[in-house]
Amino acid sequence: MSQPLAKVTSDLDQARGPDVIFSIVVEPRCFGRTITVEIPRNLNCARCEGGGCDDCKRGGAVSLRERSEEVHSIEVALPCYKKSESDLCLRIPHEGGPSPDPSLGRGHLFLTVRAGTESSPGVSLVRHVGEKAAKERHALIKQSLIMAAGLILLFFVMLRLSGWL
Numbered sequence: 001m002s003q004p005l006a007k008v009t010s011d012l013d014q015a016r017g018p019d020v021i022f023s024i025v026v027e028p029r030c031f032g033r034t035i036t037v038e039i040p041r042n043l044n045c046a047r048c049e050g051g052g053c054d055d056c057k058r059g060g061a062v063s064l065r066e067r068s069e070e071v072h073s074i075e076v077a078l079p080c081y082k083k084s085e086s087d088l089c090l091r092i093p094h095e096g097g098p099s100p101d102p103s104l105g106r107g108h109l110f111l112t113v114r115a116g117t118e119s120s121p122g123v124s125l126v127r128h129v130g131e132k133a134a135k136e137r138h139a140l141i142k143q144s145l146i147m148a149a150g151l152i153l154l155f156f157v158m159l160r161l162s163g164w165l
Helices: 129-162
Strands: 002-004 020-026 034-039 042-045 061-063 072-077 087-092 109-115 123-125
Touching: 020 034, 020 123, 072 087
Parallel strands: 002 087, 020 109
Antiparallel strands: 020 042, 034 072, 034 123, 042 061, 087 109
């Protein structure tokens, strides 16, 4: 059973494109962090859950993009969630199916997240800028110390060659 976790900030009854559903599995360490999720081109319709209805033109699935378009990825900040025995359902606005009327927005993506031993394909942790900057800073400090040691050694060699030492 999915457990919804979201604060509704806009009217759910607004006219929009069809809503879609997608399920992923993530490692427990992903909760409380940001992940990147590759969204497939076709997803099940949320209204009929793949059975066929007017929203999906009786197909059960909704195409989110054309075949020629690149894979679409979204970043999702997962909340800290300790209940690994139940699923977590997140409503992500404007990531669902396109509306046939261009003046209306896209539908919602209902993303079901389940804890597992290995993350689903297309799901990865986002490296925080702070972590990346710290690693780059550490490498730069290491290079600077090596260069400084080399310059000091070169200075003493030059003093020795000139007869000052």
